[in-house]
Amino acid sequence: MIESPQRAEITVGGRQVLNFCANNYLGLSDNPRLIEAAKKAMDARGYGMSSVRFICGCQDMHKQLEKAIADYFGTEDTILYAACFDANGGVFEPLFTEQDAIISDSLNHASIIDGVRLCKAVRYRYANADMAELEDCLKKAQAQRFRIIVTDGVFSMDGNAAPLDEICKLAEKYDALVMVD
Template sequence: MQWIEKELQLLAADSLERYLNKSGPVAQSPGYISRGGRSMLNLSSNDYLGLTQHPAIIETMRQALLSEGAGSGASRLVTGNRLPYDLLEGALTEWQGCQASLVFANGYMANVGVITALVGREDVVFSDRLNHASITDGIVLSRAEHVRYRHNDMDHLRVLLHKHRDKRRKLIVTDAVFSMDGDQAPLHELVALKNEYEAMLMVDEAHSGGVYGLHGEGLCRQLGLQDEVDIHMGTFSKSFGMYGAYVCGSRMLIRWLVNKARPLIFSTALPPSVVAGTSKALALVQAEHWRRKKLNEASKLFRSSLFSSGFNIAAGDSPIVPLILGNNDTALRFSAALEAEGITATAIRPPTVPVNTARIRFSLSAAHTDKDLADAVSKIRLIGHQLGVLSP
């Protein structure tokens, strides 16, 4: 297997090799992590609402751990479908105003499971070029024809839909908020095209669930499109501060997934304590509106502050704020300089993002204070000048 060493050397030469860094929570300091013995401002987490250390969630999990045990012991179709699953799926259905819901182990498995259950060799899937890797892998595993349209380009999608109009089944899949750019999909236009060409529409709300909507239902609900989306998918690993994923839709869809979604059928069910904790997190997401309000205000101010400083900042209103640098090595040096200043903000490089678009991806949280973010902007600006990213 000597070829692996050579390939790793090539990755390192292009500033593309990845490493695992140990991190841990900082007691009584949400929004911070411990790394290398230091307390650091965490601007890389998806903990948008600051719930990962919420004491009510932890206590709920502790109680469920004592009553239900450590693990589920089997897949959901065998003996792993414990009471906490019923409670969570009932709450999800009510929250989304849909007919039925289904919980998966994580977002990756949900996307792979749904797509492979809905389409096959005679079908076609239309996918935004910047969709998450789990969507891409689900399409590949489905063996359906994979047709990628230019990012948020509805004219291009229309041309492709017309070209493949005679396919047996047509599925359009998009992120609601794109994980590396923080911008939104044009959901109104996607719904119109879906109806015109009699396609199915699947929306991944991983980075918009909890953030948008009156009670955190997501971008589809905020835009009033919840009844127009056939498959509504989201995760618990971002705004909920937990682990797992959900799919909401019709009773018929959920019945089909229970029978055909292989990642659900052939995986051990989530530990009951995790499922119970997620139910508590869902209640907090709906009730504590101040978290969304604080996050929204902080995201706007942070984004505008970096943009006015002269950085190349992608437009948007989400808590994902990408600082585009282009060069892989520059992104790594910028990230290292931030770490030296007590800020964790990871360099994102190809293949996660397109070539020549390496960036620092800042992710904000309701756990961050105004002072945290103001100090961070000052340090980011200083590093920008030091590395020649900003003009003197």
């Protein structure tokens, strides 16, 4: 049982150990400024929305944050998801049709696999980090309107990094998009 805040080092059973199981990659879960902002928001609005956004709508503070992020990155808009699983599950279906191809690494996270299954795009899968097989998939997908190569940056099950330089070279060669999670 974890007996401390979620950090790189946590206390478990009275011992300090390294935390390799959390999603707190940026160390934000115990950031004092974020904790204070969350307390102020809870004092003003209560705790949470009582449901997900697509049921209850969204609050003005969500739209304010999305606008600030869009402005920061110079994009038209931004959408925030409560979890990465939700984002990966919801990104493909509205963007890709049966005219498109999604080319996915075989060891991608389950959320990517689920998201790809939900959309109507033609699906290809290549063996993990196998650039020859990826190139074969890209050749087969040439007739599709858009081609997107989807890969984890670091594969969650084994910790290996995707060969992004090689993936991007193939994407350029075959006029494909690249999505890295």
